[in-house]
Amino acid sequence: xxxxxxxxxxxxxxxxxxxxxxxxVVNLGLGxxxxxxxxxxxxxxxxxxxxxxxxxxxxxxxxxxxxxDLTNASGQTVHPQPGMSxxxxxxxxxxxxxxxxxxxxxxAFQVSEKGDLANWAxxxxxxxxxxxxxxxxxxxxxxxxxxxxxxxxHCRVVKECTYPLTALECVDLIVTDIAVIEVTNQGLVLKExxxxxxxxxxxxLTEPVLTIDTNCQExxxx
Amino acid sequence: xxxxxxxxxxxxxxxxxxxxxxxxxxxFATAASCPSxxxxxLARKGVKNLTTISNIGGFGPDIWAIQGYKFTEDIDIxxxxxxxxxxxxxxxxxxxxxxxxxxxxxxxxxxxxxVPLGTLTERIRSAKAGVGAFYVPVGAGTMVxxxxxxxxxxxxxxxxxxxxxxxxxxxxxxxxxxWGNLVYRKATRTVNETMAGAAKVTIAEVDEIVELGxxxxxxxxxxxxxxxxxxxxPRNAAKSNAQGEKEIDSRFTESHQKFMETxxxxxxxxx
Numbered sequence: 001x002x003x004x005x006x007x008x009x010x011x012x013x014x015x016x017x018x019x020x021x022x023x024x025v026v027n028l029g030l031g032x033x034x035x036x037x038x039x040x041x042x043x044x045x046x047x048x049x050x051x052x053x054x055x056x057x058x059x060x061x062x063x064x065x066x067x068x069d070l071t072n073a074s075g076q077t078v079h080p081q082p083g084m085s086x087x088x089x090x091x092x093x094x095x096x097x098x099x100x101x102x103x104x105x106x107x108a109f110q111v112s113e114k115g116d117l118a119n120w121a122x123x124x125x126x127x128x129x130x131x132x133x134x135x136x137x138x139x140x141x142x143x144x145x146x147x148x149x150x151x152x153x154h155c156r157v158v159k160e161c162t163y164p165l166t167a168l169e170c171v172d173l174i175v176t177d178i179a180v181i182e183v184t185n186q187g188l189v190l191k192e193x194x195x196x197x198x199x200x201x202x203x204x205l206t207e208p209v210l211t212i213d214t215n216c217q218e219x220x221x222x
Numbered sequence: 223x224x225x226x227x228x229x230x231x232x233x234x235x236x237x238x239x240x241x242x243x244x245x246x247x248x249x250f251a252t253a254a255s256c257p258s259x260x261x262x263x264l265a266r267k268g269v270k271n272l273t274t275i276s277n278i279g280g281f282g283p284d285i286w287a288i289q290g291y292k293f294t295e296d297i298d299i300x301x302x303x304x305x306x307x308x309x310x311x312x313x314x315x316x317x318x319x320x321x322x323x324x325x326x327x328x329x330x331x332x333x334x335x336x337v338p339l340g341t342l343t344e345r346i347r348s349a350k351a352g353v354g355a356f357y358v359p360v361g362a363g364t365m366v367x368x369x370x371x372x373x374x375x376x377x378x379x380x381x382x383x384x385x386x387x388x389x390x391x392x393x394x395x396x397x398x399x400x401w402g403n404l405v406y407r408k409a410t411r412t413v414n415e416t417m418a419g420a421a422k423v424t425i426a427e428v429d430e431i432v433e434l435g436x437x438x439x440x441x442x443x444x445x446x447x448x449x450x451x452x453x454x455x456p457r458n459a460a461k462s463n464a465q466g467e468k469e470i471d472s473r474f475t476e477s478h479q480k481f482m483e484t485x486x487x488x489x490x491x492x493x
Contacts, residue, residue: 030317050409051250051339052250052251052255052409052410052411052412053409053411053412054408054409057409063289064290067408068252068254068289068290068291069254069407069408069409069410070408070409071251071252071254071409072409073250073251074251075251075252086406086408086409086411087411088411088412088413088414088415088416088443089250089277089339089343089411089412089413089415089416090343090344090346090347090415090416092343093339093340093343093344094340096340097340097358097360121365126314126315126336127315127317128312128313128314128315128316128317129312129313129336129337129338129339129366130312130313130338130339131312131338131339131340132338133338133339133340133341133360133361133364133366134338134339134340134341134360137359137360137362138360164364164365165363165364165365166364167360167362167363167364168362168363
């Protein structure tokens with residue numbers, strides 16, 4: 001069977017950004033999530049938050065063009081903008097843990113059908129906890145952006161996480177390169193499929209049973 | 223006698239840091255927020271068996287040099303100099319490159335305690351504020367919970383986390399006066415502000431020392447009470463010597479290559 005086309009990283013980021021609502025305070029993790037900062041839907045005003053202690057900054061600058069004292073948590077320089085504020089890390093993490101961040105987007109290795117998140121370590125290698133556990137615990141809405149399966153074709157949307165956990169029952173929405181899946185009390189609900197993909201094909205690459213939403217449709221980006 | 227916390231040299235600033243000391247080191251994911259010259263002085267002194275408390279395990283100077291940072295050392299200099307026996311850290315390793323700490327953990331040379339970033343920050347803040355311990359839900363049901371006392375608060379499992387104290391805190395700020403009042407620049411406050419006052423001795427490396435009264439009292443971020451020593455960075459220091467970009471690239475992991483590609487490949491803002 002020929003490999004079907006999946007969404008690339010920029011397109012996934014574009015789909016993620018559609019979730020940002022007017023007035024949201026948004027924290028974006030390393031990788032695909034941080035790309036979403038450049039795709040805020042027209043007409044919506046959001047405030048970006050970063051762990052190192054800034055709120056309300058603008059887009060990522062081109063390399064070499066920014067102020068090296070004004071970076072996001074990934075170390076990328078960002079544009080200043082009116083309304084922006086700076087603070088220390090205790091304040092910054094209080095915002096995260098204390099439920100003041102509306103939307104957080106993170107990468108993941110695995111998400112379970114109950115919304116458990118595994119995104120800081122693999123069975124072979126412990127990486128970096130960083131702010132992942134604080135965000136998973138404290139963000140009002142947690143969106144995962146990840147590839148649907150691993151390079152070795154293993155499911156990432158699983159019944160139970162086998163990788164070390166970041167937090168239990170914390171994920172609200174999963175955006176992958178082939179689908180958009182909502183985590184509900186009744187299990188996982190397939191809301192959207194990538195162009196050219198059927199719900200059955202998505203199910204075949206997903207370990208838990210998906211409920212196919214009656215309005216399940218092809219992903220749109222605008 | 224007038225209060226004067228300004229010291230004359232970086233070596234003098236770290237002169238009493240002893241073998242086996244617990245040292246907090248400020249800084250986040252870039253060199254801009256790191257006390258680079260204090261770290262160089264501590265490495266020169268060659269103290270042994272340090273316990274470090276920090277956000278990151280360090281990246282080393284090369285990656286910062288190619289990005290244009292003038293002062294490029296981070297906590298990696300303590301790791302690669304073999305001065306550390308235990309690291310209490312939130313982000314020990316990096317997807318950007320394999321750092322010294324990661325190699326040392328793998329070789330069993332350094333003990334590591336991994337802490338969620340917010341919990342680490344609050345443990346440091348507690349030491350500064352005289353709080354012995356606190357309950358937090360972060361880490362419940364994960365490896366972080368292992369061996370910890372728990373309590374159900376508002377229906378959720380919380381973990382008991384203790385304050386983390388240190389002998390010395392090495393921090394970076396932008397401006398200081400002789401009373402030790404500090405202000406920071408843009409997004410570089412990070413954990414520097416939190417660590418000020420969390421150790422028996424807090425030493426601040428700054429870009430500029432100004433006259434008493436020049437800092438607006440309304441905007442002082444760290445009051446001088448938390449700071450014991452202030453040391454000024456040299457004004458006209460040459461940039462740290464960057465190695466060739468090609469050589470450095472070969473050390474980066476595939477993940478970092480991907481990271482840099484997405485950064486470089488981002489679309490320009492329309493209009």
